[in-house]
Amino acid sequence: MRYAGIDIGSRTIELVVIDEAGQIVGSRQADSGFNPMVRAKEMTRELTYDSIMATGYGRNLFEISFDAPTVTEIKAHAVGARVLFPGGTTVLDIGGQDSKAISVLGNGRVKKFEMNDRCAAGTGKFMEIMARSLGFEIDTFGDEALQFKNELTISSMCTVFAESEVTSLIAQGCSPQDIAMALHKSVIGRVVQMLKRVLGDGDIVFTGGVALNRCMQQLLADKLDRKVLVPDDPQLVGALGAAFLARDAG
Known part of the structure; x- marks a missing residue:
């Protein structure tokens, strides 16, 4: 069968x-x-x-x-x-239009979860729009962000306002890599707030297309001081x- x-x-x-x-x-x-x-x-x-x-x-x-x-x-x-x-106790799934944080019991049953499905912030769609605004391909967005030299801050998580901030930073002469890192950090900040409400004691399993982003993997592990496991697919x-x-x- x-x-x-x-x-x-x-x-x-x-x-x-x-x-x-x-x-x-x-x-x-x-x-x-x-x-x-x-x-x-x-x-x-x-x-x-x-x-x-x-x-x-x-x-x-x-x-x-x-x-x-x-x-x-x-x-x-x-x-x-x-x-x-089998050792993972928390799942973070960032999809195209929503993100989910799930606490998982030993038998695979869901203990509790949090979900962001009301705005694009912290989703794959947000990352795609921001990458495009900086002239990057989504597949290389995280690698470009890891090349940053200067710390910047993106204060808005609304896609429209964030894109406006990006345009302003470009006009100020900020490098696309520095802006990319600021965007990644803003997304991670939002995701971590959601994760902390369900976080278990074990490792975090990162799923969804955004899990392929090496910058997101690194920032997530650093922010939570926790091992982040990413499947091959x-x-x-x-x-x-x-x-x-x-x-x-x-």
Whole structure:
């Protein structure tokens, strides 16, 4: 038997298939596009599985279209993180349009969580907009920030006002790298406030696309004085958790 988990996010869709032993036997990732359900259908045709469970913001549409069970992103990421890192007690997931901090019990169950889904601040979308305003690619944004020389401060976390601050700092002759670091620190400051409300005693598992940002990894570890664990494919964690829940559901 093979079990699939699909995470339909605002920006991307991830699909993971595992076998009975919990080994990953296939995975896919694609942009959500204009019609995520069309993209999801294409992806599910590429891999063989016996049952599937959906998570992510588009899970309800998937349930209607594919008559498949669903699970919240919170639970899916908690399970996926514990599968990859059994010692992790806190999960930080920064997605395209929201960020989540999750306290996880030893059996993978969620103890409590905090979520920012009411503004772009502290999300992947915010990082993309700020990178673009400085002329950087999102994939190299963190590396550029690590090249900073001077300390700067970004006081606003509203995307519109922060972009205005960036424009002002550029006009003052500040280097893009210095501004990039200031932006990273402002995001980390907001994320840490959320994390501290759920933080466990063990390691932090960092998931979502923003987890690939080396500057974010470093700042997070320094700010909390805690080990930060990053999966090889942090964007697949939600889909992986959904796949394991599909398996456990029988």
